[in-house]
Amino acid sequence: MKILHVSSFDLSGGAARSAYRIHRGLQEAGITSQMLVQFKSVTDQSVTTSEGKLLARVRSFCNDLTLSNHSQSMFSSQWFPDAVASKVDGIDPDIVNINWICNGYLQIETLSKLKRPLIFTLQDMWSFTGGCHYSLGCDRYTISCGNCPQLQSHREADLSRSVWHRKAKSWKNLDLTVVAPSEWMATCARASSLFRDVRVEVIPFGLDTSVFKPIDPRIARELLNLPQAKQLVLFGAIDATGDTRKGFHLLQQALHHLLEKGWGDRIELVVFGASKPDKPLDLGFPVHYLGKLQDDLSLQIAYAAADVMIAPSIEEAFGQTASESLACGTPVVVFANTGLADIVDCHQNGYVAKYCDTADLARGIAWVLENSERHQRLRQAAREKAVREYAMQVQAHRYLSLFHKILDSSQPIAGWSHS
Structure with missing residues (x-):
């Protein structure tokens, strides 16, 4: 079994650290696991980048251009094209685990090109909103967004509605499983208009308990x-x-x-x-x-x-x-x-x-x-x-159990099959 984790970063920020811990825990459990990232900071050879640093910075800058008229920076439209699908094909994993992919890294439409069973590990609320990373009390992600308070918008057909429509259109036929790290996040995902018909599992984030331990x-x-x-x-x-x-x-x-x-x-x-x-x-x-x-x-x-x-x-x-x-x-x-x-x-x-x-x-x-x-x-x-x-071992066991269930139930996808 070969697992690929896709993440904007490998260690920069809490979302990246949690993704890297999933990756490491699976490796320690004997699973072939790799990471594909936009910005690499570790020396780990199982972590690779899909593009050079200059293009990555250009991509991040271009993604922010859509927000030039808005004050909210924690909003990602993910419109810039990428070459991630070809990189995934080259690695040829059995399952792709999508983590935090914002910062312009992965275009929304790319997920439908990966042609493999997908897991979306929820690091925040972005995957099921019209672009915000946290709704800050707004529940419009339960319908189709629009009138976005974080964009200070009073229009139904605003940027958040456009991003929501892109997700709804390109993700409707995905072989997708959502993994939430908490019951609260799972409840939000299940209430969303984008994921209410998607399988949602709860697997808490893990950590290395041999590093994080009591000292005097x-x-x-x-x-x-x-x-x-x-x-x-x-x-x-x-x-x-x-x-x-x-x-x-x-x-x-x-x-x-x-x-x-x-x-x-x-x-x-x-x-x-x-x-x-x-x-x-x-x-x-x-x-x-x-x-x-x-x-x-x-x-x-x-x-x-x-x-x-x-x-x-x-x-x-x-x-x-x-x-x-x-x-x-x-x-x-x-x-x-x-x-x-x-x-x-x-x-x-x-x-x-x-x-x-x-x-x-x-x-x-x-x-x-x-x-x-x-x-x-x-x-x-x-x-x-x-x-x-x-403990990371506990997290790895939970993910491994889920992987087996997904592969046992997955239907063949055109252009790909797992052994």
């Missing part, structure tokens, strides 16, 4: 020059303080609730994914900015140094910072009604707050921190859940 918090804090005597609250994401979807503004409000409850001299905040701003925000607590952490070891140390990780996203396909934190033995506090709620078991390895309720978010942080014996039990349960549910 005192050593981690010493390495990061963090205080030993305080309880540390960790928050982090790509563009951690700038991306509204990640919920930093909601964490700010929760911190003010904690300040009012007398936590002012007990906790300090640690932030990764953002540098210290020129004009630091007054959050009521000291803040330590770690900047961008690019490698797994740096992330592991940050998680291990913290007493609790906060992931207050308002929309999230899964939330790898939460699963990574659990693997390092650090409890996590999240909101309900996102993919993160799959990861955290309330009162077992963290706390699940009412959706966007900042007072309850503060209560969750306090609950995790206020009892040292309970905190130690939460730490142990966090690690146990990560090993049980998110």
Whole structure:
């Protein structure tokens, strides 16, 4: 069995890292697995590019041209032609696993040219919307988009409707299986007009539990020059303080609730994914900015140094910072009604707050921190859940089972057959 994963990046960003982990997990399970990417950063010979860096940058630039009159950048129309189909033919896989393919990498119409069973692993909502990566509360993807709030559009026949029509037309006869990393994302996909008649499975994203594992918090804090005597609250994401979807503004409000409850001299905040701003925000607590952490070891140390990780996203396909934190033995506090709620078991390895309720978010942080014996039990349960549910070997087994089901049920496609 030969599997090909198609992704814009191999390691840059959470979506790319999750795709690469799927790839690596399958390799370790003895499966022939390759990646085809737009931008390659690893030295791994099983990862190849479909074009030169200059063309890749031109493609990304051209894709953004359709948004020149719009303020929303997390919107992808994927109109620029590509040569991915011929590359796929040359590799000749049994199944193609499509991951995050935006940034202009894969034209929407290319999927129908791949002539193989396809899996679409959902890294965000783009595949079943008219172009946005997250709907931000809009439900027009359940019909046919148009009047797109992210494009500040008041027309039915806008760019989002056009992108939706292109997907509906070119994907209607695909041999397609959708894999969502969480029940929340699966529910969204099943409600969408594009995927409501498509098979949707749930397979959580995996991680290397031999890398993401507990270490002595005192050593981690010493390495990061963090205080030993305080309880540390960790928050982090790509563009951690700038991306509204990640919920930093909601964490700010929760911190003010904690300040009012007398936590002012007990906790300090640690932030990764953002540098210290020129004009630091007054959050009521000291803040330590770690900047961008690019490698797994740096992330592991940050998680291990913290007493609790906060992931207050308002929309999230899964939330790898939460699963990574659990693997390092650090409890996590999240909101309900996102993919993160799959990861955290309330009162077992963290706390699940009412959706966007900042007072309850503060209560969750306090609950995790206020009892040292309970905190130690939460730490142990966090690690146990990560090993049980998110180890790459577990993920690989789940994908392998799905591959067999797909190949057993797939009908021959003109120009291709699997052995």
